[in-house]
Amino acid sequence: MDTSASAHSFQANSSETERGLIDACRQGDPEATRRLYEQHKDRVYNLALNMLGDAEMARDAVQFAFIKAFRGLDTFRGEARFASWLYRLTLNQCRDLQRQRRRDRPLVPLEDVQGTVHEREGSLSLEEQRAQQQTRVTVQRAMLELKPQFRSVILLRFFEELSIEEIAETLHCSIGTVASRLNRGLKKLEKKLKSPVMRV
Amino acid sequence: MWCFKARRQIIWALEDGHRPETPSALWAHLEKCENCAREMKRRRNLTAQLRSIPHAVAPEELWPSIMREVSRTHPLAAGESLPAHPLLPWRSFPVAAITSAVVVILIAAVISFYPFRFFSPQLVSAELDLSSYISRSTPGSHETWLRAAEGFQPVAIDAFHRRHPLEIYHPEVIADQFTLRSVRVRKIGPHDAAQLTYSNGIEGLSIFEVSMDVKLNFGAMDSSECEVSSRHCRKMRTADCVLTFTAGETQFVLCARNHDMKFLAQVVREFSERYSTP
Numbered sequence: 001m002d003t004s005a006s007a008h009s010f011q012a013n014s015s016e017t018e019r020g021l022i023d024a025c026r027q028g029d030p031e032a033t034r035r036l037y038e039q040h041k042d043r044v045y046n047l048a049l050n051m052l053g054d055a056e057m058a059r060d061a062v063q064f065a066f067i068k069a070f071r072g073l074d075t076f077r078g079e080a081r082f083a084s085w086l087y088r089l090t091l092n093q094c095r096d097l098q099r100q101r102r103r104d105r106p107l108v109p110l111e112d113v114q115g116t117v118h119e120r121e122g123s124l125s126l127e128e129q130r131a132q133q134q135t136r137v138t139v140q141r142a143m144l145e146l147k148p149q150f151r152s153v154i155l156l157r158f159f160e161e162l163s164i165e166e167i168a169e170t171l172h173c174s175i176g177t178v179a180s181r182l183n184r185g186l187k188k189l190e191k192k193l194k195s196p197v198m199r200v
Numbered sequence: 201m202w203c204f205k206a207r208r209q210i211i212w213a214l215e216d217g218h219r220p221e222t223p224s225a226l227w228a229h230l231e232k233c234e235n236c237a238r239e240m241k242r243r244r245n246l247t248a249q250l251r252s253i254p255h256a257v258a259p260e261e262l263w264p265s266i267m268r269e270v271s272r273t274h275p276l277a278a279g280e281s282l283p284a285h286p287l288l289p290w291r292s293f294p295v296a297a298i299t300s301a302v303v304v305i306l307i308a309a310v311i312s313f314y315p316f317r318f319f320s321p322q323l324v325s326a327e328l329d330l331s332s333y334i335s336r337s338t339p340g341s342h343e344t345w346l347r348a349a350e351g352f353q354p355v356a357i358d359a360f361h362r363r364h365p366l367e368i369y370h371p372e373v374i375a376d377q378f379t380l381r382s383v384r385v386r387k388i389g390p391h392d393a394a395q396l397t398y399s400n401g402i403e404g405l406s407i408f409e410v411s412m413d414v415k416l417n418f419g420a421m422d423s424s425e426c427e428v429s430s431r432h433c434r435k436m437r438t439a440d441c442v443l444t445f446t447a448g449e450t451q452f453v454l455c456a457r458n459h460d461m462k463f464l465a466q467v468v469r470e471f472s473e474r475y476s477t478p
Contacts, residue, residue, distance in 0.1 A: 183211045
């Protein structure tokens with residue numbers, strides 16, 4: 001996973017060219033659109049995947065979010081970072097898809113989601129890899145049981161490495177609200193991980 | 201500072217060190233209150249666990265559909281146009297497009313009603329194209345296989361035996377507690393193939409059982425001959441482990457994320473022994 005330092009350098013580098021890219025996209029430059037997509041696609045996909053716990057739905061959410069973003073670039077005023085805006089669109093799409101899922105279909109088992117990740121434990125023994133993977137699956141499963149309002153702030157903070165201020169900007173809420181949601185979310189997550197069902 | 205207040209502010213102290221938002225009173229409290237210090241430690245462990253979850257990579261196939269949708273409503277720069285597709289010159293002629301679609305549908309309908317007037321079974325290609333399922337550099341082939349299999353209905357074993365001549369081996373549990381999750385049937389030309397998916401709750405693996413008459417096509421994938429459990433196998437050089445082997449009248453394609461050869465040997469042995477028994 002990226003460290004927070006590399007995440008911040010990524011943001012700094014991308015912000016230098018981002019404005020130019022956005023302007024070019026508004027002019028209809030397909031290359032700029034592609035580059036803007038490439039810059040953000042993995043982070044947006046990760047957010048959607050961890051929000052929804054379903055690779056198929058995450059793909060839909062990413063597609064909808066990017067289509068909405070590119071179509072609505074003229075409405076992006078540039079007061080917030082493009083990434084914040086895109087995350088907000090993605091979270092909205094996830095919320096809509098979750099509502100739809102509650103109506104239409106059951107959850108896909110989390111094991112089916114695991115395959116899309118890059119494995120990085122080449123030096124670990126098979127037992128250690130399995131133990132680590134089991135822990136991750138348990139944490140991810142517990143995350144999926146949290147309410148979306150808590151899950152989203154935890155994901156943005158500890159997966160996407162956004163600062164509390166950036167999360168507040170993304171979610172259009174106050175810094176105090178984000179801090180409080182993070183606190184409560186982590187407490188709930190800890191509680192879920194302690195429950196006997198999760199420790200299997 | 202009261203413990204109640206300290207715990208509410210702990211989030212600021214978690215990993216950003218001495219931020220201006222972190223009141224010095226909190227640090228002082230954490231130094232003298234064991235319970236809150238323990239709480240802080242627990243939170244640090246939890247956030248470390250969260251950060252250890254690996255990042256996923258967005259699938260490649262997303263971009264074309266996004267671009268298609270965007271360019272439909274967002275015209276490209278002045279003077280530029282979408283490159284004309286050499287096979288779709290009627291893009292700007294909806295009447296021609298509609299007529300062609302109707303003709304294609306009619307032909308498809310006629311063929312589906314009378315398939316054997318058009319194709320004898322021998323003429324239908326009996327080739328299983330696996331190249332599109334196998335990822336050369338990134339893990340995830342098994343999931344690609346699962347997704348591909350989702351297009352085919354799972355069948356009950358009894359029903360499979362009643363309807364299909366292919367004899368398949370489908371143990372409920374194989375090595376390392378991998379348990380049978382589904383059996384799906386695929387038609388490859390005039391032949392049948394079965395795709396079995398197993399999972400042990402953490403990982404999954406897929407096994408194709410295909411008649412010897414079906415040609416396995418791996419596209420441009422590199423492969424090497426190898427011996428697994430005294431059985432001649434072919435191993436694809438991909439991120440996931442893909443092995444093929446034959447036993448009796450059936451050929452097998454095993455796709456697993458587990459690269460432990462001891463484990464793979466157990467699976468190969470189990471399936472081979474079943475078919476070698478007279």
